[in-house]
Amino acid sequence: MIHQLSWKVGGQQGEGIESTGEVFSVALNRLGYYLYGYRHFSSRIKGGHTNNKIRVSTSQVRAISDDLDILVAFDQETIDVNAEELKKDGIILADSKFDPVLPNPETAVLYAIPFTDLAAELGTPLMKNMVAIGATSAILDLDPSDFYEVVEEIYGRKGPKIVNMNMMAIQKGASYLQEELTFSRKDLFLEKAVKKKRMFMIGNDAIALGALAGGARFMAAYPITPASEIMEYLIKKLPDFGGAVIQTEDEIAACTMAIGANYAGTRTFTASAGPGLSLMMEAIGLAGITETPLVIVDTQRGGPSTGLPTKQEQSDLMAMIYGTHGEIPKIVMAPSTVQEAFYDTVEAFNLAEEFQCPVILLSDLQLSLGKQTVEPLEYKHVQIRRGALIEENGIPEQTGKQYFKRYENTVSGVSPRVLPGMKNGIHHVTGVEHDETGKPSEAAPNRQLQMDKRFRKMENLVFPVPVYKNVKHANADLLLVGFNSTRGVIEEVMVRLEEEGITANHAHIRLLHPFPAAEFSAIASSAGRVVVIENNATGQLANIIKMNADCREKVVSILKYDGNPFLPGEVYEKCRELI
Numbered sequence: 001m002i003h004q005l006s007w008k009v010g011g012q013q014g015e016g017i018e019s020t021g022e023v024f025s026v027a028l029n030r031l032g033y034y035l036y037g038y039r040h041f042s043s044r045i046k047g048g049h050t051n052n053k054i055r056v057s058t059s060q061v062r063a064i065s066d067d068l069d070i071l072v073a074f075d076q077e078t079i080d081v082n083a084e085e086l087k088k089d090g091i092i093l094a095d096s097k098f099d100p101v102l103p104n105p106e107t108a109v110l111y112a113i114p115f116t117d118l119a120a121e122l123g124t125p126l127m128k129n130m131v132a133i134g135a136t137s138a139i140l141d142l143d144p145s146d147f148y149e150v151v152e153e154i155y156g157r158k159g160p161k162i163v164n165m166n167m168m169a170i171q172k173g174a175s176y177l178q179e180e181l182t183f184s185r186k187d188l189f190l191e192k193a194v195k196k197k198r199m200f201m202i203g204n205d206a207i208a209l210g211a212l213a214g215g216a217r218f219m220a221a222y223p224i225t226p227a228s229e230i231m232e233y234l235i236k237k238l239p240d241f242g243g244a245v246i247q248t249e250d251e252i253a254a255c256t257m258a259i260g261a262n263y264a265g266t267r268t269f270t271a272s273a274g275p276g277l278s279l280m281m282e283a284i285g286l287a288g289i290t291e292t293p294l295v296i297v298d299t300q301r302g303g304p305s306t307g308l309p310t311k312q313e314q315s316d317l318m319a320m321i322y323g324t325h326g327e328i329p330k331i332v333m334a335p336s337t338v339q340e341a342f343y344d345t346v347e348a349f350n351l352a353e354e355f356q357c358p359v360i361l362l363s364d365l366q367l368s369l370g371k372q373t374v375e376p377l378e379y380k381h382v383q384i385r386r387g388a389l390i391e392e393n394g395i396p397e398q399t400g401k402q403y404f405k406r407y408e409n410t411v412s413g414v415s416p417r418v419l420p421g422m423k424n425g426i427h428h429v430t431g432v433e434h435d436e437t438g439k440p441s442e443a444a445p446n447r448q449l450q451m452d453k454r455f456r457k458m459e460n461l462v463f464p465v466p467v468y469k470n471v472k473h474a475n476a477d478l479l480l481v482g483f484n485s486t487r488g489v490i491e492e493v494m495v496r497l498e499e500e501g502i503t504a505n506h507a508h509i510r511l512l513h514p515f516p517a518a519e520f521s522a523i524a525s526s527a528g529r530v531v532v533i534e535n536n537a538t539g540q541l542a543n544i545i546k547m548n549a550d551c552r553e554k555v556v557s558i559l560k561y562d563g564n565p566f567l568p569g570e571v572y573e574k575c576r577e578l579i
Helices: 017-030 076-085 115-121 125-140 144-158 160-180 203-213 228-241 251-263 274-290 317-322 338-355 365-369 444-460 484-499 517-524 540-548 568-577
Strands: 004-012 034-040 049-057 068-073 086-095 108-113 199-202 218-221 244-247 268-272 294-300 331-333 358-364 371-374 467-470 476-482 504-509 511-513 527-534 555-559
Touching (some): 004 017, 004 076, 017 125, 017 144, 049 076, 086 125, 108 125, 108 160, 115 125, 115 160, 199 203, 203 294, 203 338, 203 358, 203 365, 218 228, 218 251, 228 244, 251 274, 251 294, 268 274, 274 294, 274 317, 274 358, 294 338, 294 365, 317 331, 317 358, 317 511, 331 338, 338 371, 358 365, 358 484, 365 484, 467 484, 467 517, 476 484, 476 540, 484 527, 484 568, 504 517, 517 540, 527 540, 540 555, 555 568
Parallel strands (some): 004 068, 086 108, 218 244, 218 268, 268 294, 294 358, 331 358, 527 555
Antiparallel strands (some): 004 049, 034 049, 034 371, 199 371, 331 511
């Protein structure tokens, strides 16, 4: 028996590949296994090769595996594109309808199964994906009934007849493999997992749930890959809590609408990807100078322009920190797991109101769309902090015609905040430089005073975990560094390096701006090399580190920017080359 394997299903987009992976992975998650899934898909509705690679394990996994145990192929292209990943004696389950051919018979074992024909015998060839799941269950020593509950949930709205047909299709697939092909291998039998109730979700779902738990009651957004699921989730859920989602005409409107709603006192946010964030930059500057709380989610994807809209990349970092014109205080945070995506989203709303500034929650496509097993979220850790927001009737009477000092020059830099309509709270709000009451002012002393006041806020910023640290050695050969979704790969690479006698520590940056320079420098000081692993071409995180931390001469980069996530094996090999 084995404790871990990798399974992939592939075919043409629109052919049911996603639903195949969904039934397979949800069922195994409920059996107690940990899963990590990553979809390769095209930026079109139908057609083009797509696949879903799912890692199954009896312990936590947060990265795609280097190789592949089982490939389910609904067309020849799937074999041609993915067969090289298969382990020696790996298995291909291919639909005999297209007369499958294995280019190199020595690489794997191919079993041609009439998926389409077996499904057609039950009434429709569309159920070929369930036949494939049945065949897979036989290889893994799982009972076909293990999938029935999930099938009923997914297809139950279509009626009991369709549900039963899908269940029969799973049974047919298992029987065909065992009886017609007399399949007898036991080397891929999965160790039984301990059943435990866990969530199975993508990062975007965690962000949306975090926004809901964090008190957001309005979202303004424009659909864009890979951020759309956040809006789609909240379209269904926010109305149940008295909230609403508005699909705007563009990202400019989404951002300005979010600013307006936050000014009115409603926790509001927007979510987009790189092209949308480019359009929001002027509005982000408006939030900065008016000191209006604003939360924005940026799910990074391949750029520039339309670029690779459905592929992995981490190339928005510099833009998120330095993209706005002029200078404003800003917070840029980067969760590295689905759990962190939930808790960090809650914290983003708290920080936005406490420091009255834009907060950007940076994700990437792999984290946002990669589906994985998640331990139950602990809502007792959710806190709502609204900062210096004055309560109703909490403003003293103003003398004469004096306006409320909304931008008062305080020691902390954070000024008292009021909501529209509050008694004695009248003040100006403008995008030009202003005095303490908001009245426009171009006076040089006032300009310096307000700039200093705004930036003074960041001196008091306390972030729960600015750097996730796994420090095993007082002095290490390598310090492996990343942000967002590279955490799982780095954790696996560390284990492999340790087995080779190479000492390694790990630092994952969760607060990208203001950069935690002192904390990071302390970790880096005891490392021979600081290896920064990121999905972009110019080493953006490495350059941020060089600008802020005292380890410039130690920094080396491992970069990947072909649209694919890092694999543990390739990072491991590059790390070995550095020793």
